[in-house]
Amino acid sequence: MTTQFYDRLSNDLTQLLESSINCDVSIEVSEEEVPLVNIYKVHSIILQSRSSYFKKKFDEITFNENHDKVLKLPNISVKVFNVIIKYIYSGKISLEKLENSVIFDLLIASNELELDELVQHLESNLVNNNASWLRLNFAQVYRISYQVKNFKIIRDFCNNIITKYPNTIFESENFHSLPEDALISILKQDDLQLEENKIWEYVIEWGKAKNPTLPTNLNEWTSANFVTLKETLKGCLPHIRYFSFSNEDVVEKIYPYQQLLEQQLFLDITIKLITPNKPISSIVLSPRKILNTILPTRITPISLSSNIITNEHALEISSWIDKKEIPYIENNPYEFELLVRGSRDGFDIKTIYNICDKVSKTIIILKVKGTGEILGGYNPLEWENSNDQDIETNESFVFSLKTANMKDSILSTSDGGFVYSYPSKLELSFGYALRLIGNLKTEKRCCCMKSGEYRKPIRSSEFTSPLSSIPSVKSLFSVEEYEVFKILPRK
Incomplete structure (x- = not known):
């Protein structure tokens, strides 16, 4: 049996890049809109072993008057090359915080630098996610x-x-x-x-x-x-x-x-x-x-005003609203009108009730702090700012959406499920399947529980509490961001 220590190797090579010890080549990266030139001190043997592009280029370049070899890459941005050089040394790449346009630029640059493994990974990421x-x-x-x-x-x-x-x-x-x-x-x-x-x-x-x-x-x-x-x-x-x-x-x-x-x-x-x-x-x-x-x-597609979900997510939600067995892939029949955003309007549950009073057909979207999960629920009926009430409807549903860390979305529908509207208690819930309580950002009181009203849990079992007990500490969560949308027929 062969034991592999790839993480240690990756970390050691990353430290070698950061230390610049024994570097023998410089790479200059500049952008048209930014006159400054970023210089990367690198090890030619590592880059040549990872890419035939660098092997050919370093063989072609002659030493300058300072006895250095300098390679200029004028067509690649600093942001993109930062990702590439870390990948070359460590074999690791994280795309979660990159804008899609940057990922596409990264794909083009990776192809130019003949990083075939990275090209295939980036193509698959763009198509699938x-x-x-x-x-x-x-x-x-x-x-x-x-x-x-x-x-x-x-x-x-x-x-x-x-x-x-x-x-x-x-x-x-x-x-x-x-x-x-x-x-x-x-x-x-x-x-x-x-x-x-x-x-x-x-x-x-x-x-x-x-x-x-x-x-x-x-x-x-x-x-x-x-x-x-x-x-x-x-x-x-x-x-x-x-x-x-x-x-x-x-x-x-x-x-x-x-x-x-x-x-x-x-x-x-x-x-x-x-x-x-x-x-x-x-x-x-x-x-x-x-x-x-x-x-x-x-x-x-109409531009979606969301910091959490994509147009693809919106199409999936619209398919659930219309109870489509085959989901929409184009031509969303609905517009998602942004009503509330936590980072803009505040994270207190009372804010949702104040802004969404007497508003029907709303989607609530949450990004869970720490896990990156995207959870939500659809209420076809009106929210009430002044009355505590249990609203029964078989049109509501809760869900978790596909992300980089979650392979498939989960839809949980109801047969006569309840939407609990309790403004006096600062609680807003879809049965017990998704409970939102207090200040969604500063208080860790939201949770998902196994519910007889909604068909399946929308979080994994380790984050879902039994209905018969008090919510477990592990099931409680706060949110990084939330948004509420009014669902309107597309004009």
């Missing part, structure tokens, strides 16, 4: 995924979205800057959920955007203009399913641009229009497999 951010920045992400050939996980993620929701890319403001190979890849998709005449229009639009000097009015075009556009679209045109056009669309869409097509192809399109059963010599691509169930047009 931050898919909502990828969707919000879809055009940029998709463009880069094709510019950087190693991003297969993200590219597959994007292609899957595009086939189902083509307007994600075709209606994007960045569509015209889409690389040719990316557009061709989309056109090759047999299950692209878009009518062929619309695909044709987008391809023509993309080609024109690449040639801004072409006349706006098609009646003013010369043969040279059509030659120019044909040359631009030569990689795209073979992937159009010309024989899937309706007769009307052939006349209205294709005929005006007939000079873009090879003579035999245009002749065969015309033959099929006039005598559909007559044989032709052109290759006939199969029609696209359009689903019978029409997928909704993707709507640009």
